Each structure stands twice: as structure tokens, then as C-alpha cells.
Amino acid sequence: MTADAATSASGKGHKDENFPVASVLLKAEHRAPVMAFYRFARAADDVADNATVDAGERLAVLTEMRATLAGTSDVSSEARALRETLSERGLSPRHGLDLLTAFERDCRVNRCRDWDDLIDYCRYSAMPVGRYVLDVHGESRDCWPASDSLCAALQVINHLQDCGKDYRAIDRVYVPLDTLAKHGAVVRDLGASVATPQLRSVIVALAERTDDLLARSAGFASQIKDRRLAVEVAIIHRLAVSLNNRLKTRDPLSERVHHSKPEALGLAVMAALSQMVGR
Structure with missing residues (x-):
């Protein structure tokens, strides 16, 4: 099977997460850009976790997502939607690109050496999410x-x-x-x-x-x-x-x-x- 975001979809949504994602607590104008980031992250995560295809194919899909978010391709619908949201809000793609680094690592590395290695992974897999939400809200x-x-x-x-x-x-x-x-x-x-x-x-x-x-x-x-x-x-x-x-x-x-x-x-x-x- 060839990997892509559609065939890799886990079916998991934002309501299935341990913690609130774009809840009704947020102002309506902020929920849509947060959800665009979540859908992008969910799609990339599902690709990285697709056990039915080899790492090379998964990395190729993530490379297309990276290129689409950076504006040099239009292959990934989730990345394209996030790119449009970023353009509308005047935000940088930095956080999304950082997130892809974690999922690319998941395709290459399946063990964690020590606590510092784990926190370095979190630097790309988790920290960009919070930073993005803060940027959407215009926080310092x-x-x-x-x-x-x-x-x-x-x-x-x-x-x-x-x-x-x-x-x-x-x-x-x-x-x-x-x-x-x-x-x-x-x-x-x-x-x-x-x-x-x-x-x-x-x-x-x-x-x-x-x-x-x-x-x-x-x-x-x-x-x-x-x-x-x-x-x-x-x-x-x-x-x-x-x-x-x-x-x-x-x-x-x-x-x-x-x-x-x-x-x-x-x-x-x-x-x-x-x-x-x-x-």
C-alpha cells in the first residue's frame, strides 16, 4: 500500500484527545485556525504511524506536506489549508514545519536514549502546538x-x-x-x-x-x-x-x-x- 494522508487516516478526531482542542471556550475567530493546525498535525501523525507502509514512503508524504506548507507544492490538502490560514492571519509556517520534524523523526527512529532525547523530541512534537496557539491569540x-x-x-x-x-x-x-x-x-x-x-x-x-x-x-x-x-x-x-x-x-x-x-x-x-x- 502507498502512504498518503487519506489512506493513513486513523479516524481519530479532536474530541478523542486527552486534552481540549479548540474548545468552545476559545473565541470563535480563533477556533478555526487552531483546528486547521490540528487537522494538519493529525494527518501528519497518522502518516508517521502508518505501520502498513515502509518508512521511505511515509517520509515522502511528509516531504510533500512540508513542501505544500512552505508554498512550493500543492499536493497536501491539509498543509494547503493550514498555509491559507497562516496567510490570512499573517502567521509564519515555522511551527508547522517544526512539527513535521518530529514526525519525520518517527519514521527514522523508534527508540529514545534518555530524558534529554525525549525532551528534544517534545521540542518538535509538542512545543510548536502551544506556540502556535499563543501566536493565533496574539500573546507575548x-x-x-x-x-x-x-x-x-x-x-x-x-x-x-x-x-x-x-x-x-x-x-x-x-x-x-x-x-x-x-x-x-x-x-x-x-x-x-x-x-x-x-x-x-x-x-x-x-x-x-x-x-x-x-x-x-x-x-x-x-x-x-x-x-x-x-x-x-x-x-x-x-x-x-x-x-x-x-x-x-x-x-x-x-x-x-x-x-x-x-x-x-x-x-x-x-x-x-x-x-x-x-x-
Whole structure:
């Protein structure tokens, strides 16, 4: 099978994500450009994760997406739609191009050496998303460091939740190899139905390191001028803290870590009220 964005589509949408994407909290004029970026990212992610075709074909599709976003091709409909949105809003393609770097890496590399390697991956896979949303809202780039920390935390949390699935489905391991070795775990432990004690200690250790990222981003919402975006960010942070705490006590190979809809709603309401009172 030949890879392309259409045949690679996973069927996953923005409502299936762990965290809000272009929610109704955002002003209407900002939701469309955020969704254009999400559709572009979803299409590229699905291409990179397509296990039915070889890496060379997947990279060729991502190259076409890069060329279309840069304006030298019109092959990718998702990249073309984002390019038009960027032109309308006077925004740079930088964040989208950075994001493609992560998906290109996914086609070439299926293991993560250490924590620094993981955060470097987040620099391209997650941080551009937050930066783009801030640019859409006209927020100061002084917010970028806090945004980067939160986005990296969200990415690590997703990787830990899906560590077993990623290994079994596409032989990709974002859990740092040096952390596995330090705790006496091995990669094949990720394929089991229940985590070994060694793997559990790995997940807990990485969740504790993620606490540092969440601490660094704790004041992010208060830095944002747009009140509706600030509330959404506060909600995302609260959900992330809760999920990260669950990873310390639940086994993602055998137990549910994701929030149920009622649980997510309850956390969102508390975070929103706290943010509004704080304002």
C-alpha cells in the first residue's frame, strides 16, 4: 500500500484527545485556525504511524506536506489549508514545519536514549502546538517557556499512557532506554499485559520528572491576556496534573489511566472556577 494522508487516516478526531482542542471556550475567530493546525498535525501523525507502509514512503508524504506548507507544492490538502490560514492571519509556517520534524523523526527512529532525547523530541512534537496557539491569540512570546513546559508534560504523559500500545502496534518506544536500564527493566516488558515491578518503577520515575515540567508551567494561565484562552490552559494543566498523578499509582498496561467524561468535566469546572476567581 502507498502512504498518503487519506489512506493513513486513523479516524481519530479532536474530541478523542486527552486534552481540549479548540474548545468552545476559545473565541470563535480563533477556533478555526487552531483546528486547521490540528487537522494538519493529525494527518501528519497518522502518516508517521502508518505501520502498513515502509518508512521511505511515509517520509515522502511528509516531504510533500512540508513542501505544500512552505508554498512550493500543492499536493497536501491539509498543509494547503493550514498555509491559507497562516496567510490570512499573517502567521509564519515555522511551527508547522517544526512539527513535521518530529514526525519525520518517527519514521527514522523508534527508540529514545534518555530524558534529554525525549525532551528534544517534545521540542518538535509538542512545543510548536502551544506556540502556535499563543501566536493565533496574539500573546507575548514571553509565555513560550511556560507553554513549552506544559506541552512537553502533556506529550510525556501521553507517551507513558500509551507506552504498551506504541510498542505493540508500531514498535516505537518513547520511554528512555537509560531509565529502563537503571531500574532493571527491558523494552520487551512493554509488550506484557501487566507491567513488571521494574517497569512500574520506570513509569513512576518518569512521572516524577514530569512533575517538574508541570511545576514550571503552573503559572502559565496567569500570564495569558486572553481570558478565555487562560481558562482553557488552566483546565489543561489541571487535567495533566491529575493524569500524571494516576500514572504513579496505575499501570497503563493493565489499568485505565484516561479520565472518564464525568471525571474530566469535574476537573475542568474546578480549574475554570479557580482561574476566574484568580482573575
